[in-house]
Amino acid sequence: MSVPFITVEGPIGVGKTTLSKAIAEAQRFHQLSEIVDENPFLNKFYEDIEEWSFQTEMFFLCNRYKQLSDIQKKFLSQQQPVVADYHIFKNLIFARRSLPADEYAKYEEIYHILTKDMPVPNVIIYLHATLDTLMKRIALRGRDFEKNIDPSYLQMLSEDYEQFIADFEAAHPDIPVLHFNGDKLDFVNDTGDLQAILSKVDETIRKGAVQ
Numbered sequence: 477m478s479v480p481f482i483t484v485e486g487p488i489g490v491g492k493t494t495l496s497k498a499i500a501e502a503q504r505f506h507q508l509s510e511i512v513d514e515n516p517f518l519n520k521f522y523e524d525i526e527e528w529s530f531q532t533e534m535f536f537l538c539n540r541y542k543q544l545s546d547i548q549k550k551f552l553s554q555q556q557p558v559v560a561d562y563h564i565f566k567n568l569i570f571a572r573r574s575l576p577a578d579e580y581a582k583y584e585e586i587y588h589i590l591t592k593d594m595p596v597p598n599v600i601i602y603l604h605a606t607l608d609t610l611m612k613r614i615a616l617r618g619r620d621f622e623k624n625i626d627p628s629y630l631q632m633l634s635e636d637y638e639q640f641i642a643d644f645e646a647a648h649p650d651i652p653v654l655h656f657n658g659d660k661l662d663f664v665n666d667t668g669d670l671q672a673i674l675s676k677v678d679e680t681i682r683k684g685a686v687q
């Protein structure tokens with residue numbers, strides 16, 4: 477069994493960082509959190525997506541590439557398990573939604589060059605929720621740059637995630653994807669819900685799903 481590398485994914489506001497932290501604590505894994513607040517283009521991006529999308533997506537891609545390179549060198553190669561609150565494939569989801577076709581083609585080419593040797597997660601946790609739940613959670617965490625998120629944009633991203641995950645599962649049947657409904661499971665405030673998720677994750681690892 478190879479060293480566990482788990483990623484938690486889903487649309488904005490669904491609780492990826494909170495759950496990855498809980499998994500890291502329960503399993504004693506290293507936690508990898510994406511850089512969000514340091515992106516200097518995010519405020520401008522949510523004000524004018526068309527104008528600032530390429531800069532925003534390139535910043536995220538370069539930072540995630542560096543993070544994953546460090547994780548491979550300092551943890552996974554040393555047989556130390558990792559749980560991350562993102563999968564780098566999210567770059568393609570966001571870029572495809574926000575970039576014009578010509579820019580996306582260039583972006584995708586750069587993406588594949590940078591990620592061809594990146595470590596691949598062997599368990600993916602996919603969190604999903606309705607738009608109403610996502611908007612409430614975004615409001616609760618109070619990030620200034622998220623105040624301008626257009627609900628229709630968030631709804632489209634959620635639909636993009638659904639399609640991407642379905643395609644991913646079809647293309648990678650060897651990588652287990654655990655689905656959890658954020659409308660039905662309140663793992664932030666309900667310890668029972670959290671424990672149910674943690675137990676499923678532990679079961680997946682123990683059954684030898686991580687090969």
